[in-house]
Amino acid sequence: MDRIPDLRHFETDLAPGAVPFGVSVAGLTVGFLFPREVSLDPLVERYRPFLTGEEPAVAFRVAPGWEAYLEMAADRFLRLEERPLGEGRILLSHGFAAYRAGRRGVVRVSAPPPSPPFLQAVENVLRWTVADLALESEGFVLHSAGIVRQGKACLFFGPSGAGKSTVASLSPGCPLLSDDLVLLLKRDGRFLAATTPFAGTLPQGEKHPGIFPLAGLFRLRKAPEDRLEALPRPLAVASLAAACPFVTAAADREGRLIPLLEDLTGQTPVFDLHFTKSASFWSLLESEVLHGRADGPPA
């Protein structure tokens, strides 16, 4: 049975000597304070290119939690739920509960490091927090594979199984922003795509954080032949909104996101990419989009 914590569960003091750990995703910084007995080695290994000593925008204290929060489904599917609590919000899964209000938060984790549930808790809290920090600074995160080609970012989005990791695996030699979750930021009126530490199913290698201008956004469609089809702007906005995690759990996030998507789709083309799951789609993109011969964004 699910066990939902209340605010008292997140009242915790850290013993002296807590160890700080910070991650920066294109300048959006999230910090953790771990008990001093926790070894940070697996986290350092996982987030190495993104580590920072800067003052975090949001800081979490991390402490042991209950043995379980949300019940795990019979197929071992991990649920992830968010709900309001007090002045903040909580994020819950089987092995952790995180509470955040403003710039402070607490994470209670059921398993000690370096267990997979512990690493998963840190990863999910990072994703959750970066998604909100992005919206506060004219940006958002998109479930997508981001690949840099000719110095420009191509983002491929769609539901699980649509082919995001396949597209990434068919792009050897191209810098990978992520095969799961890419950060977009509006800077000087233009949208840029940034590398994130968030991984899907592909080995991530040693990522090199960077931020790149956008060439286009592509909704993945499996098909017998490669073909591009421009998406009408309302449909483009709706499709992108459906690919943004966490956003719909709170109306204030959606209120920020939709105007951003409207702006984005006015300056960047969005297509349905019908593709055969082979690397041949790159020829199509190179001739039709990267060289500027595709239809521009709707007027």
Place this chain on the structure above:
Amino acid sequence: MVEQTVHRRNPDVSWRVIEGQAVLVFNIEGEVQVLNEVGTYIWEHVEDQDVETLAGNIAKTFAVSEEEARRDLLAFLQDLRKSGALL
């Protein structure tokens, strides 16, 4: 029989009209829906016009018969209620 009630949009559905088409975001379910031109007209006026008035205005605006407008309107309202967009 014709409905006379004025409907209420679900406050958990955020929406915005983009190039003449309403984009509805269902905040709880995380689903998204795009309405066509007529659907968008209905969605924008559903809280301030009763069904009879709305059907008449649809007929005038989109050059269809009142009977056709009323029939399609009622079916559309039923769909919106079923999806949870209208309370």
